[in-house]
Amino acid sequence: MHRDTVPAHLVRLVRNSALRLGITPQEIALATGLEPAALADDLLRVPTAAINRIWELIFARSGDGAGLVVAGDVPLGSLHAWDYLVTTAPTLADGLREGARWITALTDPAVSLDVVEDGRHLTLHYHGLPFQDGVDREISVFALATFLQRMREAGGASAGPVRVAFAHPAPRRHRDLIDAFGTARIDFDQPTNAIVLLDAGQETATADPELARIMRRYVEMGLAAARPVPDWRDTFRAALAEALADDLLSLERVAGRLAVSPRTLQRRLSDRGTTWREEIDAVRHEQAARLLRDTRLPVQSIAARLGYADPRALRRAFQRWTGHTPDTYRKSAVPLTATAEHG
Structure with missing residues (x-):
């Protein structure tokens, strides 16, 4: 139903980052065909191609590091109800499983998250969409950095990940990634993009089962009522x-x-x-x-x-x-x- 679309709130978030980087509203409107008013309704779904055009503008302006730039201003709530599904679950593992289950509320349904538990280790695999070289790399960095931020806000990843993996080749320098993810164990050219955590089964500081139930119902209703943004x-x-x-x-x-x-x-x-x-x-x-x-x-x-x-x-x-x-x-x-x- 929502194929090749993303929610308006995600486009709004990336668009706001583009504006802060000095990209003009006119450049964005020309590249995407979208007016700001079209992004005000959180029930609207926007063509995935439109958000990719904004990412192209951001990458052209910032180059390497664009993903961390956008991830640097994603406060709790900016990912809408999906944020609270992840952060109000009893444990971090539960929250990530809920986030994976309802990934369409956050992005294109062709994107997927897989949560794998192995003893004390929990791995979150992120499978993005193939896109223009360089741009898809920065989108993957943005995604993993944002997921990690939510994990930290839930109080379940205070020590940071023990390993981060990226599917793209190694950049010339990646000190900024080490600083952002809090680990020097960052591998490239891997089968998938992934974050590996320890002890993700512990209760989170923000656990609220009743709010989690309400958010789950809200997300379900929102997806049922979603509609495409007018061209x-x-x-x-x-x-x-x-x-x-x-x-x-x-x-x-x-x-x-x-x-x-x-x-x-x-x-x-x-x-x-x-x-x-x-x-x-x-x-x-x-x-x-x-x-x-x-x-x-x-x-x-x-x-x-x-x-x-x-x-x-x-x-x-x-x-x-x-x-x-x-x-x-x-x-x-x-x-x-x-x-x-x-x-």
């Missing part, structure tokens, strides 16, 4: 259709609905290979077809709704769009699916 063009066309319905169609008014300047709106349309006029034409085509198919409104009324002063203009446009007149289209369209309207 920028879908958002724009919805604003265009609203302006058309309100008889307030102008570049300035639609730009205002989208909280951008008219110039910015025109630039974004140009970046996507379209124009203001072409988009108006597309929305009129869509609306005209819907009204002809789903209502009994006369062509004259439909023309007026779509901003045409003369129904003949609509007839010419519809012939250009479809090769049919409005009347022949209406006769051949599927039966009415909506309550008939009368004009």
